[in-house]
Amino acid sequence: MTFAAKLKGPGWYRALLSVPLSLAFSTALVVGVRALYGWDPLFDGEAITTVALIAMPLAFLVGIGCFDYWFYWAAGKPTRDEDHSGHGAKTWKDYFRVNTDHKVIGIQYIVTTFVFFTIGGLLAMLIRAELAAPGTQFVDPNTYNGLFSVHASLMIFLFIIPVFAGIANYVIPLMIGAPDMAFPRLNALSYWMLPMAGIMMVASFFAPGGAFATGWTAYAPLSTEVPLGQQFFTIGVQFAGASSIATALNFLVTIITMRAPGMTFFRMPLLVWANFTTSLLVVIATPFIAGSQFFVLFDRALGMNFFNSANGGDVIMYQHIFWFYSHPAVYIMMLPGFGIISEVISANARKPVFGYRMMAFSLCAIVVLGFTVWAHHMFVSGMSAWLRVPMMITTMLIAIPTGIKIFSWLATLWRGVIHLTTPMLFALGFITMFTLGGISGVMLAVIPVDIHVSDTYFIVAHIHYVLFGGSVFTIFAGLYFWFPKMTGRMYDERLGRMHFWLSFVFFNLTFGPMHLVGVDGMPRRVADYAAEFATWNAVISVSAFIFGMSYLLFLYNMITSWRNGPKAAANPWRAHTLEWQVSSPPPLFNFDEIPTIVGGPYEYGVPGAVHGVFKKPEPVAAASGGKE
Amino acid sequence: MRTKHPIIQMLLIGVVASVAGVALALAIDWFPIAASTAAAPIDELYDVLLIVSVPVFVLVMTVALYSVWRFRAKPGDQSDGAPIHGNTLLEVVWVTIPTIMVSALAVYGAIVLEEIERPAANAMEVEVTGQQFAWSFEYPDTPGGEPVQSNELVLPLGQQVHFQIKALDVLHSFWVPAFRLKSDAVPGITTEYRVTPTKEGRFDVVCAELCGLGHTTMRQVATVLPPAEFEGWLAEQAKQSEPAADDTMPASATDEEEAQ
Ligand SMILES: [Cu+2]
Numbered sequence A: 001m002t003f004a005a006k007l008k009g010p011g012w013y014r015a016l017l018s019v020p021l022s023l024a025f026s027t028a029l030v031v032g033v034r035a036l037y038g039w040d041p042l043f044d045g046e047a048i049t050t051v052a053l054i055a056m057p058l059a060f061l062v063g064i065g066c067f068d069y070w071f072y073w074a075a076g077k078p079t080r081d082e083d084h085s086g087h088g089a090k091t092w093k094d095y096f097r098v099n100t101d102h103k104v105i106g107i108q109y110i111v112t113t114f115v116f117f118t119i120g121g122l123l124a125m126l127i128r129a130e131l132a133a134p135g136t137q138f139v140d141p142n143t144y145n146g147l148f149s150v151h152a153s154l155m156i157f158l159f160i161i162p163v164f165a166g167i168a169n170y171v172i173p174l175m176i177g178a179p180d181m182a183f184p185r186l187n188a189l190s191y192w193m194l195p196m197a198g199i200m201m202v203a204s205f206f207a208p209g210g211a212f213a214t215g216w217t218a219y220a221p222l223s224t225e226v227p228l229g230q231q232f233f234t235i236g237v238q239f240a241g242a243s244s245i246a247t248a249l250n251f252l253v254t255i256i257t258m259r260a261p262g263m264t265f266f267r268m269p270l271l272v273w274a275n276f277t278t279s280l281l282v283v284i285a286t287p288f289i290a291g292s293q294f295f296v297l298f299d300r301a302l303g304m305n306f307f308n309s310a311n312g313g314d315v316i317m318y319q320h321i322f323w324f325y326s327h328p329a330v331y332i333m334m335l336p337g338f339g340i341i342s343e344v345i346s347a348n349a350r351k352p353v354f355g356y357r358m359m360a361f362s363l364c365a366i367v368v369l370g371f372t373v374w375a376h377h378m379f380v381s382g383m384s385a386w387l388r389v390p391m392m393i394t395t396m397l398i399a400i401p402t403g404i405k406i407f408s409w410l411a412t413l414w415r416g417v418i419h420l421t422t423p424m425l426f427a428l429g430f431i432t433m434f435t436l437g438g439i440s441g442v443m444l445a446v447i448p449v450d451i452h453v454s455d456t457y458f459i460v461a462h463i464h465y466v467l468f469g470g471s472v473f474t475i476f477a478g479l480y481f482w483f484p485k486m487t488g489r490m491y492d493e494r495l496g497r498m499h500f501w502l503s504f505v506f507f508n509l510t511f512g513p514m515h516l517v518g519v520d521g522m523p524r525r526v527a528d529y530a531a532e533f534a535t536w537n538a539v540i541s542v543s544a545f546i547f548g549m550s551y552l553l554f555l556y557n558m559i560t561s562w563r564n565g566p567k568a569a570a571n572p573w574r575a576h577t578l579e580w581q582v583s584s585p586p587p588l589f590n591f592d593e594i595p596t597i598v599g600g601p602y603e604y605g606v607p608g609a610v611h612g613v614f615k616k617p618e619p620v621a622a623a624s625g626g627k628e
Numbered sequence B: 001m002r003t004k005h006p007i008i009q010m011l012l013i014g015v016v017a018s019v020a021g022v023a024l025a026l027a028i029d030w031f032p033i034a035a036s037t038a039a040a041p042i043d044e045l046y047d048v049l050l051i052v053s054v055p056v057f058v059l060v061m062t063v064a065l066y067s068v069w070r071f072r073a074k075p076g077d078q079s080d081g082a083p084i085h086g087n088t089l090l091e092v093v094w095v096t097i098p099t100i101m102v103s104a105l106a107v108y109g110a111i112v113l114e115e116i117e118r119p120a121a122n123a124m125e126v127e128v129t130g131q132q133f134a135w136s137f138e139y140p141d142t143p144g145g146e147p148v149q150s151n152e153l154v155l156p157l158g159q160q161v162h163f164q165i166k167a168l169d170v171l172h173s174f175w176v177p178a179f180r181l182k183s184d185a186v187p188g189i190t191t192e193y194r195v196t197p198t199k200e201g202r203f204d205v206v207c208a209e210l211c212g213l214g215h216t217t218m219r220q221v222a223t224v225l226p227p228a229e230f231e232g233w234l235a236e237q238a239k240q241s242e243p244a245a246d247d248t249m250p251a252s253a254t255d256e257e258e259a260q
């Protein structure tokens, strides 16, 4: 291929050419408009950066080839038959291009999100280093505010939310007996938007004035007044949000329309239910955070007054819109994990999930209730006082469907045959810590307690029990569980267990004491603290460093096992769901024979029970006659 | 006969662990010094939440650990567990009991909320203004009738204070951990809460809402004085601001102050 052809066709050459072109375009646009208006100076760095932050990622996406097929189609050119040349991976290079295979996209998602998890973790280590002793250690307050803001934003928007999308991308089509997702090209676009958001947020450290430093909550009017770095968050969130909405639509359509014959809703594995309900949350809630950040962007870039009280803006409105997304976002980060835990526990306890229907209904109840509690984040915000008690009640009611799930998992363990594999250990660790996070959540719902502990380290402790002890432990459980399916190799069980025990112990030593210092009066988001908190903070920092190091065991295990771990069997867990009935890794289009679902997904211990049967194309008539 | 024992065994373990857990949770010195009438009911509420929470956690842990110990697969065991799909009675129980528990706690929380926010007839007004990165205070009702501005917060012991909180630039949050109460300071609106100090002394005033570069250092001190000393302080402040006040309001104010 000639160089010119390479530049014309989709791929990295065209992408790397279109990015500088879009920067030039952004500069010209800003300078042109400013010249027309007669504004001085012509070169406004902040305005150019703002336009470029929108234009450059879009140009990259066009260049790498996310839109080629749609442009071709929209231009009315003759139909091109799909040759599936963009589908699947033969070499590692196929992971670095626009790929429409859900299995490739799933791995792209997982690897990318773990890159950002690693960066976010390093930022956490810096935070704990600064807080190891009172006084200033090595960062100034502005840098410190940037550290925790970028840490939280990466962990939430670039790790927990999208890594679940990655795991589901890989597993869901296999679980429901589909050859791929409903919209493979949209799926590819969803993935490629993600690194755009992540790179933008990390790059904010290089912005004049430092990284965005207003927390992941970006409360106005601070976020409309701080330096340029904020724009990297405001716009980055739009790309992450668009990615997540597109993926959620894809999951909804896939799950509704592409289930194998015989798979009724009540024969779906609970991970499928979990992603179905999560996707509903994403589609309904995510536009609200997009809105809140657009308003901040308009205030900043266009001089509007959404949150400028001097000109009639409403500061509290920001928080209502933000939390109308960000509370449901807690469940966006939790429900997929609930699904993973149901799969892992049933397979490793060799028992049907206890109360399957209640497990599914409780997911739906959480979706509905999840939209009625957002203002529990605002008990001290100065919002209408009467709203507090109803929001306390709805918040506490969520403990009921959540309790159903925990009790049902416990009942699933009861009289099982329990195999303490690494994923099972993480599932049990999850139950422990998520219960604690749920309990502190109920405490926080009680308004008088919240008035005292809101904006303290009690909140930091609570969110990490829910999002790390909760979500991240389910992510580890899921990755160990499906690692053999995804890579065709087995991870090192001994290292996996070490990873679990180290992270379990030092997680608790890191975040447990934070409850105490929080109630005792240490506010969050501070670079320094009163001397009375010094001992606990030293303990927390040392634990955090060991906790951080335990993650290296995981990385080492994943990388070396992927390269040369022992070959995995198709079904190492003897699980019943469909993804385990095909080879590891699965064939290009997942199923060489179409499965028919004949029973529930977890019929362990029921003699002769199977979830799906595979009919050979020829003897169809005879076989199906016998079965049905 | 072994099959009958597990529940009783677990119950025993659970009760012992709950008692130990509650004792441990209550032995921890959780709270900062208590210096307002809101502190006692809030601390008590927190303790009750601990007492209720510990058995819930112990229940979950006991069942999980007991199951792992009792039902763990022997090496090489490829069998499946008992094919139990559910139990309606059990599911009704674990919906009903938590519902009752959280409802009771919500009612209790609402009662405490009403108690700590109840206005007193003789409440003294204090205006609190947050700006990057300091708090300032205004006492509108002085003996001289002239509002007093102050950069330090001084309060009379045993008298309810009604804070009216404003912000000049971005969000702040006005928190005195010893009082257990806080409210955001919000540009464009006035927020409020009420405090009745119950202890003399100096207590930290902390900004609890991220407000920018100097957020960490946005800390001041609240001093609680006996009422007579407080009156003296207020009069002193009024006198100090006198030259400025003189321009607008001559003579009479000064007379009344001296009479005090
Ligand atoms: Cu919430």
Ligand SMILES: [Cu+2]
Residues within 6 Å of the ligand: B171, B172, B173, B207, B208, B209, B210, B211, B212, B214, B215, B216, B218
């Ligand atoms: Cu502050």
